[in-house]
Amino acid sequence: MRGRIVSAALAALLACTLGWAAPLLDNLVVVRDGSSFSVLVEESRGYPAARASALADALGYAHAGNLIQMDGESVRFIAGSPFFAVGGQIYQLANPTYTSGPHLMIPASWALEWLPAARPRQWTYMDGRLVERPSVTVRPPERDHWLVVIDPGHGGRDPGTTGVGGTREKDVTLAIGKRLADRLRRESDIEVALSRNRDTLVSFADRPRAFEQRGRDEVPDLFISIHANSMPRKPHSARGFETYFLAIARTDEALQVALRENASLQFEDGGSAAALDPLNYMLTDLQSAANLQESRLLATSINRSMAATLNGPDLGVKQGPFQVLVGATMPAVLVEVGYLSNRSEERLLRSSSYQAKIADALADAVVNYLADYGQRVWSSYGSGG
Ligand SMILES: [Zn+2]
Structure with missing residues (x-):
């Protein structure tokens, strides 16, 4: 009962x-x-x-x-x-x-x-x-392919964090993002757009609109923002990967990560490192709220896949008020693939073999997630719900 x-x-x-x-x-x-x-x-x-x-x-x-x-x-x-x-x-x-x-x-x-x-x-x-629960943001059944936006974090005058050995986050995210795009383009039913494919700065607001900016008016199905983590003091022993979806931060650590990533706003024209009001992200961004459940499932799929292939440790699925996810009207996550403030992890993150490993893990997760998502979409259409 x-x-x-x-x-x-x-x-x-x-x-x-x-x-x-x-x-x-x-x-x-x-x-x-x-x-x-x-x-x-x-x-x-x-x-x-x-x-x-x-x-x-x-x-x-x-x-x-x-x-x-x-x-x-x-x-x-x-x-x-x-x-x-x-x-x-x-x-x-x-x-x-x-x-x-x-x-x-x-x-x-x-x-x-x-x-x-x-x-x-x-x-x-x-x-x-x-x-x-969302009832309108899912893919219309007549479309026979998924649209995935891959967002390599930072770029241009925003380098992101800088590693112990000088590795720039924006270079790592671009390399992984491009590999992920290549990997997903091999899937016949997935179309990919990168929010940037070179060293340039794209505003938070424009990142989820990569298809739109190519003249496409369809709403994408997924948004994945790729980042690398850092501790305030370097070098630092902290290492590992974690996946975030948009919501109020539950821990101070999650809030600190969000604050650091949101600081990119200062590089945007007319932007400033606006005071963070975590509650407002949820309360004002309702479309994201409707996608909360799907975003959490996507984050879980990604983190599980990384746990199966990467060196770890697995820091888990978390939530935080990430500015870049606010504009996303589709399931959206932010992946922190590892710590550039850790010497050994920085070495891994700049190696093309480890970047490929990350891209493979992310691609597997996306394919698995979309298969499940598709089933949920069909069953909801099938029953008129
Ligand atoms: Zn970042």
């Missing part, structure tokens, strides 16, 4: 998540239809709860009295009870609903836990938010 009692672990997770988003402590955020909706949450009973009317508005559902009308199904709450009914089935929450003045208050876990479990094709719970 889906409406199982919320486990202690999940309750702790929810509490922790709401507590973590300190500036938004009082809100439950729903991302839907290209907009972000904040629902006021109160904790007068010791657990987060929201007004049924506000919650229904945010979710795009109708509301009347103790009813929330989802598409095709109504949810009937009982004030003062943890039980609720949907289509003749009874479910239970960890905490009861209650009334506050004229308002029915619904525990946040109903929206954050029950809803994504009951309607997995429509809702997903991610990074403290309830996000409606």
